[in-house]
Amino acid sequence: MKVSPCYLFSRSVEFCEIEQLDMMLPYMKGIYVLYQCYDDGHMEVVYIGVGLGKANGIKGQLMIHRDQQPNVWSHFSVFEVWDNITKKQIKELAGFFRHVYRQDPYAMRGAAETKEYEPLVRIRRLDLEDMSWRF
Template identity: 45%
Template sequence: MEQSPLRLIKRCAEYVSIDDINSMRKGLRGIYVLYDNDDVVYVGMTTGGRGGIRARLKRHRAKKANLWTHCSVFEVWDNIRDEEIAELEGLFRHIYRHDSVANKLNAQRGFKLMRAVTDNDIANWATGDDDA
């Protein structure tokens, strides 16, 4: 069985030109990032349906090509569930929620489920043996 040093990410391609997305294979599952030069303008995901990451990037290129120049693609392993991909995307959206550049294309400015696990009183966090 193929192994990777990462548990979630199988492989990645960084700073791929908008002109090169047709060379990606169909059906890729994972996270992708759109950049305007060096600035993150969007973090997205796909679970592989409807053509996967390549198809999503083609739709972004058709509708919003003037807002991004490059992308990065992070393919997940086959055993990663769709809900796990959505959680990764949600985490990135949550991190970038106050960044006006990164939110240029994002309709969702945060990750609703993150509120359920937010506890800013870190001094009272358990030692790690509690069930979350």
């Protein structure tokens, strides 16, 4: 049996132009990233989102962004998860990235308001000077 190189992700496509959106498969679940590409070719993360399958897959979410925020982003990447990855796990993964990027003045401009990811706020925070990291 062949072993996948990724535990969470089954396939991905990166740095696609917004015009390629119609080529996407419907109903994919996973994480997507919106970027703004500048004249010099560098890209900045604008938003990290989730698609949760049939009712609101990645393609549908991207189409909403395209229609509501056409000038905010120019490219996207999609990271589809395996079927056994739950919606809760996908939300947690995206929440982690949003939490990390929340203080970045350039990233997450596509979000109305970027907040801390509440479950990360609730877990134990350790002081680096306290070297007894046992629970």
